[in-house]
Amino acid sequence: MPLPTDQPGPARDLADAAARVARGDREAFEVIHRRLDPGLRRLLARRTSDATLIDDLLQRTWAGVWEACRAGRYDPARSAISTFVYAVASNTWLRHLRGIKATDATSPDEHVDPDDPATADAASLAETLDMVRQALDGRFADLTEQERWILRMASEGAGDRTIASRLGISPSTANQAKQSAFGKLRRILARFGVRPESAERRDAPRE
DSSP states (O other): OOOOSOOOHHHHHHHHHHHHHHTTOHHHHHHHHHHHHHHHHHHHHTTOOOHHHHHHHHHHHHHHHHHHHHTTOOOTTTSOHHHHHHHHHHHHHHHHHTTOOOSSTTGGGTTOOTTSHHHHHHHHHHHHHHHHHHHHTTOSTTSOHHHHHHHHHHHTTOOHHHHHHHHTSOHHHHHHHHHHHHHHHHHHHHHTTOOOHHHHHHHOOOO
C-alpha cells in the first residue's frame, strides 16, 4: 500500500524528548529509554549470549547517558539522541572487551564524542542495520512483501536486470520499484531518528 508522506510524529516526538532530556527531564529520558532500549539489547545480544552481562552493560549505558545529559555533555543540536545513546553503548562494550571496569555509573560516556567519525559512524551504522533488519523482517507495515523481497535482492548484489527477470518486468520498471522501496525504507528509518546517509554514500552498491 502507498506510504503516507506526512508521518512526522515518531521522529518529532523523539527529537522533542531529546531536547527535554538535555534539560534534565526524567520523564523524557524514560521515553528515550523505552524507544531505544530494545534495539540496544538486540545489538548486544548479537555480541554476547550472557544475559547478565547484557543487563549490566545496558544499565551502565543508560546511567552514562543520563549523567551526560545532566552534566550538559549531550547537545541535541550536534547529534540525534539515538546516535549518542548508541555511541555510549559502543564505548561501554569496548571498555568491557578491554577489561576496563567502570569505577562509577558515569564512566561509560567519559570519552564519548558524537562528532568523532569513528565513534559516531560505528554507532549509527549499528543502529541503521538493526532497523533495516526489522524492516526486512516485516516489523513495519509500510513495506509490502514484494518491496522487502526487492530490498533483500538488492542487498545481495542483484542488479535491475536480475530483479526484472525474476519479477517479469522491464529493468527500468525494476529500478523504479527498487528506488521506491529504498525511499520507503529511508522514511521508516527517519521516523526513528536514524540517519543512514553517510553509510549509504560510502557503501552504495554499483551496477
